Amino acid sequence: xxxxxxxALVTPRRGFRLVLRNRKAAAGLIILGVFALVAALGELIxxxxxxxxxxxxxxxPSGAHWLGxxxxxxxxxxxxxxxxRGVLLVGLLAGAIATVLSxxxxxxxxxxxxxxxxxxSLLANVFLVIPALPLIIIVAxxxxxxxxxxxxxxxxxxxxxxxxxxxxxxxxSLRRRDFVQAARANGESLWRIVFFEILPNLTAIIASGxxxxxxxxxxxxxxLAFIGVTSVSDWNWGTILFWAQSNQAxxxxxxxxxxxxxxxIALLGTALTLVNFxxxxxxxxxxxxxxxxxxxxxxPRVGFTPVRRKETS
Amino acid sequence: MTFLLxxxxxxxxxxxxxxxxxxxxPRMLPGNPVQSLITRYQGQLxxxxxxxxxxxxxxxxxxxxxxxxxxxxxxxxxxxxxxSFTYFPTPVAEVIEQSLPWTLILVGLSTMVSFTLGxxxxxxxxxxxxxxxxxxxxxxxxxxxxxxxxLGLIAIAVLAVAWPLFPSSGGWDGAFVPSWDADFIWSAxxxxxxxxITIVISSIAGWMLGMRNMTVTVAAEDYVTVAxxxxxxxxxxxxxxxARNAVLPxxxxxxxxxxxxxxxxxxTEIVFSYPGIGxxxxxxxxxxxxxxxxxxxxxxxxxxxxxxxxxxLAYALLDPRTRQEG
Amino acid sequence: xxxxxLEISGLSVDYGYHDDAVHALRxxxxxxxxxxxxxxxxxxxxxxxxxxxxxxxxxxPPGLITGGEVLFHSxxxxxxxxxxxxxxxxxxxxxxxxxxxxxxAMNSLNPVRRVGRQLTDVMxxxxxxxxxxxxxxxxxxxxxxxxxxxxxxxAYPHQLSGGQRQRVMIAMALALDPQVVIxxxxxxxxxxxxxxxxxxxxxxxxxxxxxSVVFITHxxxxxxEMADRIAVMYAGRIVEDAPAAEIYAEPRHPYxxxxxxxxxxxxxxxxxxxxxxxxxxxxxxxxxxCAFAPRCPHAFARCEGERPELSGGRRLSACFLPADGPVAAxxxxxxxx
Ligand SMILES: Nc1ncnc2c1ncn2[C@@H]1O[C@H](COP(=O)(O)OP(=O)(O)O)[C@@H](O)[C@H]1O
Ligand SMILES: [Mg+2]
Numbered sequence: 016x017x018x019x020x021x022x023a024l025v026t027p028r029r030g031f032r033l034v035l036r037n038r039k040a041a042a043g044l045i046i047l048g049v050f051a052l053v054a055a056l057g058e059l060i061x062x063x064x065x066x067x068x069x070x071x072x073x074x075x076p077s078g079a080h081w082l083g084x085x086x087x088x089x090x091x092x093x094x095x096x097x098x099x100r101g102v103l104l105v106g107l108l109a110g111a112i113a114t115v116l117s118x119x120x121x122x123x124x125x126x127x128x129x130x131x132x133x134x135x136s137l138l139a140n141v142f143l144v145i146p147a148l149p150l151i152i153i154v155a156x157x158x159x160x161x162x163x164x165x166x167x168x169x170x171x172x173x174x175x176x177x178x179x180x181x182x183x184x185x186x187x188s189l190r191r192r193d194f195v196q197a198a199r200a201n202g203e204s205l206w207r208i209v210f211f212e213i214l215p216n217l218t219a220i221i222a223s224g225x226x227x228x229x230x231x232x233x234x235x236x237x238x239l240a241f242i243g244v245t246s247v248s249d250w251n252w253g254t255i256l257f258w259a260q261s262n263q264a265x266x267x268x269x270x271x272x273x274x275x276x277x278x279x280i281a282l283l284g285t286a287l288t289l290v291n292f293x294x295x296x297x298x299x300x301x302x303x304x305x306x307x308x309x310x311x312x313x314x315p316r317v318g319f320t321p322v323r324r325k326e327t328s
Numbered sequence: 329m330t331f332l333l334x335x336x337x338x339x340x341x342x343x344x345x346x347x348x349x350x351x352x353x354p355r356m357l358p359g360n361p362v363q364s365l366i367t368r369y370q371g372q373l374x375x376x377x378x379x380x381x382x383x384x385x386x387x388x389x390x391x392x393x394x395x396x397x398x399x400x401x402x403x404x405x406x407x408x409x410x411x412s413f414t415y416f417p418t419p420v421a422e423v424i425e426q427s428l429p430w431t432l433i434l435v436g437l438s439t440m441v442s443f444t445l446g447x448x449x450x451x452x453x454x455x456x457x458x459x460x461x462x463x464x465x466x467x468x469x470x471x472x473x474x475x476x477x478x479l480g481l482i483a484i485a486v487l488a489v490a491w492p493l494f495p496s497s498g499g500w501d502g503a504f505v506p507s508w509d510a511d512f513i514w515s516a517x518x519x520x521x522x523x524x525i526t527i528v529i530s531s532i533a534g535w536m537l538g539m540r541n542m543t544v545t546v547a548a549e550d551y552v553t554v555a556x557x558x559x560x561x562x563x564x565x566x567x568x569x570x571a572r573n574a575v576l577p578x579x580x581x582x583x584x585x586x587x588x589x590x591x592x593x594x595x596t597e598i599v600f601s602y603p604g605i606g607x608x609x610x611x612x613x614x615x616x617x618x619x620x621x622x623x624x625x626x627x628x629x630x631x632x633x634x635x636x637x638x639x640x641l642a643y644a645l646l647d648p649r650t651r652q653e654g
Numbered sequence: 655x656x657x658x659x660l661e662i663s664g665l666s667v668d669y670g671y672h673d674d675a676v677h678a679l680r681x682x683x684x685x686x687x688x689x690x691x692x693x694x695x696x697x698x699x700x701x702x703x704x705x706x707x708x709x710x711x712x713x714x715p716p717g718l719i720t721g722g723e724v725l726f727h728s729x730x731x732x733x734x735x736x737x738x739x740x741x742x743x744x745x746x747x748x749x750x751x752x753x754x755x756x757x758x759a760m761n762s763l764n765p766v767r768r769v770g771r772q773l774t775d776v777m778x779x780x781x782x783x784x785x786x787x788x789x790x791x792x793x794x795x796x797x798x799x800x801x802x803x804x805x806x807x808x809a810y811p812h813q814l815s816g817g818q819r820q821r822v823m824i825a826m827a828l829a830l831d832p833q834v835v836i837x838x839x840x841x842x843x844x845x846x847x848x849x850x851x852x853x854x855x856x857x858x859x860x861x862x863x864x865x866s867v868v869f870i871t872h873x874x875x876x877x878x879e880m881a882d883r884i885a886v887m888y889a890g891r892i893v894e895d896a897p898a899a900e901i902y903a904e905p906r907h908p909y910x911x912x913x914x915x916x917x918x919x920x921x922x923x924x925x926x927x928x929x930x931x932x933x934x935x936x937x938x939x940x941x942x943x944c945a946f947a948p949r950c951p952h953a954f955a956r957c958e959g960e961r962p963e964l965s966g967g968r969r970l971s972a973c974f975l976p977a978d979g980p981v982a983a984x985x986x987x988x989x990x991x
Pocket of ligand 2: 703704
């Protein structure tokens with residue numbers, strides 16, 4: 016949030032290592048790595064073609080179909096694997112677009128100040144308050160063919176405001192710091208100051224904003240696919256849920272059809288959130304729990320400092 | 329006072345921006361959408377409706393863009409949002425009027441409940457950080473990562489299909505006619521319970537995590553240490569000093585994330601076929617009913633703005649620094 | 655002085671629970687006489703605030719008290735072992751016996767609670783039987799004592815200036831008529847004029863109310879003027895502890911000498927400002943010998959390998975240099991005429 020104080024002058028690489036040492040962040044990164052691997056391998060590890068029909072109609076999990084089949088005999092595990100790539104690509108693309116926009120708007124607003132700042136902040140706040148998902152739904156449904164790239168573009172163009180707000184606040188506080196003032200006094204060019212003095216100190220916040228947007232993008236695109244606004248022939252986890260819902264999987268008790276996709280979404284979201292926890296704890300040292308592993312017998316408590324006694328007395 | 333005036337000005341600008349956006353979206357579409365619509369609704373569209381469509385998409389060659397914009401505002405002020413195709417020939421305004429109260433009550437109540445419970449839980453967790461309760465953090469982030477609609481599906485599968493405690497869809501029992509009598513209200517509450525529980529469960533973790541981190545941050549503030557040094561009761565320190573300050577960013581965060589939450593809850597309505605504005609939006613989207621979509625978007629945005637203003641008012645009441653006096 | 659009111663012995667504090675912990679206080683012993691003003695001086699980061707917080711277990715996580723004892727002797731002759739008290743008894747003793755004015759009064763007041771309320775809530779918590787109207791009267795009286803009009807009671811902290819907030823904190827510290835008031839750099843954030851006023855007010859109040867004061871600052875010249883006794887800290891240890899006049903006339907520890915050289919005295923003859931070259935050591939990994947040795951102009955072989963203990967009866971210092979040795983005379987702090 017806006018109240019955090021960045022640990023200035025920590026190089027991004029050292030910061031990355033610090034975040035890694037955090038157990039929550041490390042767990043998140045491992046889960047993300049597994050998803051990335053599945054997305055990269057895709058067809059290679061999928062047991063079947065996700066579109067291939069088979070005589071095994073609406074069967075529960077079995078040796079042949081680990082996660083069961085749909086009402087047309089398609090293999091759900093293969094659909095899930097095929098969907099992973101789409102979900103990750105759209106999420107990353109949308110996250111990248113939104114992050115670039117948020118940096119441009121946020122850092123500019125924080126750096127130029129005055130009327131320019133007022134105008135850009137107003138723009139960001141307007142985008143923040145207008146409900147994004149209904150807007151995305153409408154825009155996506157108005158477009159003749161909403162494939163993955165279009166969806167990523169729409170999400171990226173609407174989802175930058177939150178990050179830009181936080182970046183603006185941080186840039187403002189950095190601008191007043193000694194090292195930036197010194198660079199200005201030395202007559203360094205504006206661009207040099209922004210790229211070499213300001214941006215490196217915003218790395219953690221940019222990373223956290225990027226992850227936040229990826230979470231938002233993943234949820235949005237899955238929602239879009241689920242309500243059938245986007246192309247239902249591109250596999251993503253929302254598409255699986257769309258077919259499950261439109262074929263009454265619920266009423267037929269075919270839990271294997273809609274449970275795994277939802278769990279994948281939640282797991283991916285959790286992994287991303289955990290990485291963000293790590294970044295938060297790095298940015299805001301108060302959130303750290305003493306190296307994150309309190310020792311047995313010591314209860315860290317606000318207002319009553321623990322006392323460790325030697326066993327003698 | 330200046331704080332509230334500034335905010336009011338901001339909402340006016342935002343409302344203007346949203347309404348203008350609403351005007352431009354259909355105009356930025358490639359091709360001639362009206363022609364495809366007319367083909368789609370063969371014969372069902374009256375000449376009036378066709379003309380309205382041409383105006384909506386700005387394909388009316390005779391009028392300038394500016395004139396179109398003025399006409400659009402004129403129609404808005406007279407409450408004319410056009411005719412819905414799906415519910416032809418019901419005006420969009422009427423369709424929205426019937427569904428809006430359902431959403432306001434469902435989403436409004438469950439969001440308030442979720443915010444209150446989540447904030448209380450977060451304050452408690454933040455206060456007790458470093459103990460086993462910290463294990464709730466990853467669990468909480470798992471729940472906040474679950475899409476609302478999927479939790480809705482699970483809730484239906486478990487509590488309506490496998491173990492039929494609640495109805496799986498609709499806003500009231502078909503045997504009743506909407507009115508203010510006790511049976512109908514009871515039926516509405518019964519039908520709303522499952523969607524409401526779904527919304528609360530999927531949004532509570534977000535509030536909890538935010539409040540927890542704010543409480544941890546505030547607990548290290550000097551004034552909290554002073555409160556401890558003063559020997560005040562633990563409860564006083566926690567509520568009157570730590571949580572009381574930690575809740576401020578949570579309230580402003582509440583205002584800012586409303587747009588986001590509302591998006592999620594609308595999809596919950598779709599899953600439960602709940603007769604609210606989200607379900608109407610879904611109907612509009614499935615049928616490519618542009619006037620209905622536009623109207624719904626406008627109403628959602630204005631409602632979110634109104635809710636935002638309420639949150640701002642609450643903030644002004646909670647934080648004396650926004651009130652300029654003495 | 656007579657019987658001490660507060661006795662700290664062997665107090666050690668770490669930040670962090672593991673091997674990489676910062677040893678912020680090591681084996682600190684100090685006693686505060688009844689009615690005495692004890693000055694605690696040292697560069698910023700040497701552990702002064704840590705000492706103030708640790709005495710009543712107020713250190714924030716990851717603070718950990720790893721040893722030592724803090725004894726409080728009340729007027730009635732009762733002795734409280736503060737580090738062993740159960741929570742509710744410690745809570746009762748806080749502010750009632752030992753009040754603290756924290757470093758940075760800017761953030762010491764709850765921004766969303768009225769000033770008057772913050773004065774009365776502490777009285778209500780410790781004197782539950784007394785009616786609220788009495789507390790309110792007392793709060794007004796206290797504000798008057800520190801020179802703030804009583805009509806500021808309903809103000810919020812953001813409506814007060816920095817100096818006013820600092821005075822409110824002092825008034826609050828006196829609310830329960832405590833026997834010990836610990837003041838952690840109460841004036842550093844203020845301009846010189848306000849600083850002067852507050853210190854003078856404080857000295858007058860002490861004479862009137864008779865509490866003891868631990869006055870923490872990195873500004874030794876201020877202490878020379880107002881303290882009875884001065885303890886000098888370096889890297890988490892007390893390195894010198896002696897009556898103020900004697901410290902001024904004849905500092906024994908080279909670090910004290912350096913400190914005295916860093917500030918212009920408020921009154922009296924001017925001295926050349928020398929300052930101390932070098933930077934304070936890393937508290938997580940200190941050398942085996944004297945922590946000041948690397949910066950000390952008089953360090954010799956023994957200083958590097960062995961740590962000098964605080965010793966010397968009434969005038970304590972932790973240094974291997976002979977007390978009245980030639981070094982003091984050679985390098986000394988001879989007044990500049
Ligand atoms: N919360 C903390 N976590 C880790 N180290 C701390 C913390 N607070 C203080 N320290 C360290 O303890 C040492 C003493 O700090 P402090 O008591 O605040 O010094 P002083 O008040 O003399 O300036 C410093 O070196 C500081 O870095
Ligand atoms: Mg200090």
